[in-house]
Amino acid sequence: MRIKSAIDRRAILKGAGIGAAAIAFPTVLVPRKTRAAVQLTVRDPGGPYEKAFTEGLYKPFNEKYKGQCEVVGVAGKHEPTSQIKAMVDTKTYTWDAALISQAAHDLLVADKYLDVLELKGTAYDEIKPEYKTPTFAGNDIYAAVIGYRTDKVKKPPKSWADLWNVKDFPGRRSLRKYPFDTIEEALMADGVPKDKVYPCDFDRAFKSLDKIKKDVALWWDQGAQSSQMIKTNEVDIIAGYNARLQAAIDEGAPVALEWNQNIAGVEGWVILKGTPRADWCRKFIALAMEAKSQAGWAPYLAYGPSNTNAFKFISPERAKVSGSFPEHASKALLIDNTFWGKEKDKAIDMFNAWMLKG
């Protein structure tokens, strides 16, 4: 009996070991198989984008260029500027193209890490000029808006000034712990008209922030945190990104968004300088600019298509939650990345100092 049980134990261990190794081996050691002649790797932000872009961009592209080129989307970190810099510096093109914010683009283009797009004559021409540059093809519009709990907030706030007005609009508030958006919000709350926000008067902005500092119950940092806090009613009024707050609304939370004075930003495609597959990147980005492609991902993502022709193919209800919906776009303040490019360093230091002050 004793011998038998010992064998049993060994057999089990051995079996388990071989089993685990057999499962693990192919995925761990063997690189991904490529079916097409060229594999194009593009970075997207992951999560909901993965599903949206697979439907709207990757599948159509792979069908169109079947056998010649296959595009694969991989999820990267929130602001992957360092990763792109490192890849271009070392000529290790794990990614060929990437979807990044315009602020990230400005940071990278100044140091010559991006390739020119040369997309004239494609759907790129249909994109509004403020959404693109020679190295950046705007793909989607996101917006910082006011979100509030309809079950708690009796009188809905209609502007940043209302969010700042604690007396007439009671409720726990949350703002983003970062100078971008927050500085603009503070200025507009202090009565600066939309077209006078840039260049930002930092003194005035921080004076305005001083007024609300003690009434901000929580400062959010991670996007997922803002959705969570409005869903569980940790706060009643929040300044956050439309798609994140929409995630709470889609789950049935009694939350509404106020688009007046929304602060819009653009995310777009860039090509990493020096990638040997730059021409395929161009073909991919050209396809991504088409109204049909953008309409393809819009149902899955609340950020707005940069090609407004896409609205022809999008249901009216869905169109209303998009940042680039004409009615919202007309109320928007577009982030001035040239200004931030110059002032970012200073602004972050000042903001952190202000946060740490008493």
Add this chain to the structure above:
Amino acid sequence: MTTVNQMRAIHGDKVYKARPNWHAGLPLIPVFVFLALLFFFPVIQLLTLSVQTKGELSGVHYMRLFESDVYIRSLLITLKVSFYTTLICVIAAYPLAYMLATASGQTRNSLILWVLMPFWTSFLVRTFAWLVLLGRNGPINKWLQGLGLLENPLEFFNMVGTMIGMVHALMPLAVMTMLSVMETIDANLPKAAATLGARGGQAFWRIYFPLSLPGLAAGGLLVFITALGFFITPTILGGGRIMMIAQLIIEQVEQLLNWGFAGAIALLLLLTALVIFYLYDRLLGMSTLSGSGSADRSAAGGGGGMIGRGGAYVGGIFINVIGWICDRFGELVEVVRPIRPDRPRKTMSRTIMWITGITMLVFLSAPSFFVIPVSFTEGGFLEWPPEGFGTRWYDLVFDSPTWRAAGIRSFSVGVISALLAMAISVPAAFVLTRHKLKGRTIYMSLLLSPLIIPRILIAVALFYSYAYVDKFLRIGLIGSSLGLVLGHAMLAVPYVVVTVMAVLKNYDYRLDQAAWSLGANKARTLWHITFPLIRAGLLAAFLFAFVTSFDELTIALFVSGGLATTLPKQMWDDALLKVSPGLAAASTLILIFVTSMIFLAEFLRRKASKS
């Protein structure tokens, strides 16, 4: 303190410690070569950017550190948060570890599973679990209000929430380090003290406690250094007001692409940490960790310097006083409730210890017991109470090939990197405890530094080195699991070294010598005598190394470029818009998987030992 010193004199560390000869330090070579290639060289290269502006030598970045008070203030906040975290962790972990160490085998093994629970819930899920639990509408506030204890909900999202989150994340580290040391303490020693007339308090404080100090010191050190690098927990649970320095570094790296200045801040953090480490070494003594401690030194009457001797003297008085107080208190209790042969002898201290211990276990497992029911929700958010009951989120995780692949990769990378870290770090730990090498403090500081330099900088530095190696050797470290294994093993080195050093501190080398004298060679002695005796420490070290890899995000992101997905990365991607119950489902599956693996191992071990 005399008791311990006398014991040490009998033990006589010194007798067994050979004078350093040239080959004593040889086993240090692998770990230092490994760290040189994967850490020192890449990171120093990156840090040289901090003394440059536009390619020329300059101190601009360092001047900027002191231009505004942001960096110093943030550094002070970081130190404060880390210090309090360490203090609470150590104080709370000690009774729990003691309870585990003195519990019977069976009970202990099942209780340890509870201690380890936080390890198997990804830090993202754990932090969001606390965000809900401590929320204004969270269960804790609701219960307190329901009991009529509170009128208005308590506000947790400040220093209190930060402490809860951080202590929860780091306490298992302290418990496991202390426990592995306590398991090496001979249970007969306090009994011997009792037969010589010491009451419970004296026996514990003058015999047991000093012997358990290496675990306390090691646990505290690991917790403190790990805490220095935290930023997500404090930002989310601190309501945004607790600004840790790691976050400022990340801002510089990612948002501003200013690696030079990021390097300057990192160096400020590193230097501060090393100064603290030095003072700690002088004052409390790595005494406690490596070779000769302050207690020894004062007994020998030489070395150690004023600070060390002073520290030991004060420490000795302190311990005597506590022991005395405990005994007087015990006498007082006996007056109220005299000892009688007809009723079982119960001691107050044991009851207190069990109450504290169990409370700590409940605290450690609370988020896990929140995550399990929440994973069965039909809603799309982590919420309490969960909406309805369904397996929607499990279906999602099960049906996704990415989740499966990520799970398998995370486990294999974790195991392999932990084994690698053990293979190179354990010999180093032996040398550092057994031999009086010159400059041991420097070796220790170097070995600890991978924990202090922020991960984001290590990740950037590694990418450049890997790319360079790939160019010349065509290995393909970038985008492969091999690159990940090497990086994670490097991060695990400090944990393994410190934990193994702590258990070796109490190790009686005469046992090795006895084995040698009976004809065993060094390898056999190691395998049959030393390793079995320090098994708990080796297991704890392996566990820390595994978890370091298992929960690591930044290096995984950089090195893999998103191609080779690990579990933390998959979770992070999934949490872009919101933290979905899918993450809770994945965490529950991991918890079940790991726990059943431990049970299986335990079952097989017991079966084997019976037959």
